[in-house]
Amino acid sequence: MSKTSLTESDSRYDHLESMTVSDLLTNINKEDQSVAGTVQQCIPQIESLVSEIVPRMKKGGRLLYIGAGTSGRLGIVDASECPPTFGVDHGLVVGIIAGGDGAIRKAVEFAEDDAKQGWKDLQEFNVGKEDTVIGIAASGRTPYVIGAVDSAHEFGCLTGCITCNEHTALSKVSQFPIEAFVGPEFVTGSTRMKAGTAQKLILNMISTSVMIQLGHVSGNKMVDMQLSNDKLVERGVLMIMDQLSVTREQANDLLAKHKTVRAAIANFSKSTT
Numbered sequence: 001m002s003k004t005s006l007t008e009s010d011s012r013y014d015h016l017e018s019m020t021v022s023d024l025l026t027n028i029n030k031e032d033q034s035v036a037g038t039v040q041q042c043i044p045q046i047e048s049l050v051s052e053i054v055p056r057m058k059k060g061g062r063l064l065y066i067g068a069g070t071s072g073r074l075g076i077v078d079a080s081e082c083p084p085t086f087g088v089d090h091g092l093v094v095g096i097i098a099g100g101d102g103a104i105r106k107a108v109e110f111a112e113d114d115a116k117q118g119w120k121d122l123q124e125f126n127v128g129k130e131d132t133v134i135g136i137a138a139s140g141r142t143p144y145v146i147g148a149v150d151s152a153h154e155f156g157c158l159t160g161c162i163t164c165n166e167h168t169a170l171s172k173v174s175q176f177p178i179e180a181f182v183g184p185e186f187v188t189g190s191t192r193m194k195a196g197t198a199q200k201l202i203l204n205m206i207s208t209s210v211m212i213q214l215g216h217v218s219g220n221k222m223v224d225m226q227l228s229n230d231k232l233v234e235r236g237v238l239m240i241m242d243q244l245s246v247t248r249e250q251a252n253d254l255l256a257k258h259k260t261v262r263a264a265i266a267n268f269s270k271s272t273t
């Protein structure tokens with residue numbers, strides 16, 4: 001087994017089929033508990049990347065994730081949650097998966113093996129030099145992702161990656177690689193488990209810290225969130241009540257009039273000065 005194939009190395013456990021349900025759950029959880037500590041060690045790498053992303057996005061750049069399989073789906077999840085959470089346009093953070101949108105639900109055979117298709121898929125989004133492209137691949141050797149990141153770098157984009165192996169081809173073509181060495185999976189090679197969890201944690205850290213730096217959070221509140229359901233409307237009302245010390249009725253009226261928590265608070269302040 002190659003030293004770089006940490007994600008493919010044998011599980012620390014064997015005879016899984018003979019374990020009780022309790023043992024299975026306990027041992028999976030035991031492995032999962034190591035992930036946060038591993039991600040903690042990546043904070044300097046994540047910080048370096050985020051510090052480069054923010055000024056580019058302030059100039060109009062976008063954040064594009066690209067991956068295959070589980071990695072691609074995780075990028076799409078993170079991208080899709082930015083508009084409702086932070087009130088940004090749907091095109092500001094983009095998730096791209098090998099095989100196209102159909103691969104979100106059903107694996108597309110050999111889609112990840114095409115080294116040229118990733119860059120073609122990026123070009124469909126009119127990628128620009130202020131954009132950031134982050135390749136996501138637990139193995140770090142997915143041709144689709146490597147080709148996309150390499151071409152994006154040559155084009156002039158900022159590039160980064162999230163991988164769970166050492167000294168990978170993907171890291172070598174990325175300006176800001178993030179390497180989370182979570183070690184063997186509970187089920188050998190099943191990187192939807194610890195590797196996927198690590199990738200999700202890192203994506204949360206990247207997008208959330210970027211959005212805070214871009215001004216989409218005030219205090220600790222999502223003041224730009226989209227009011228797309230009753231739960232979020234109620235959350236918005238409570239934010240306004242807390243911030244302005246007004247009644248529920250007043251908060252409801254302000255939110256109905258101004259459409260966002262930020263606008264409601266800002267316009268209330270103006271009207272009282």
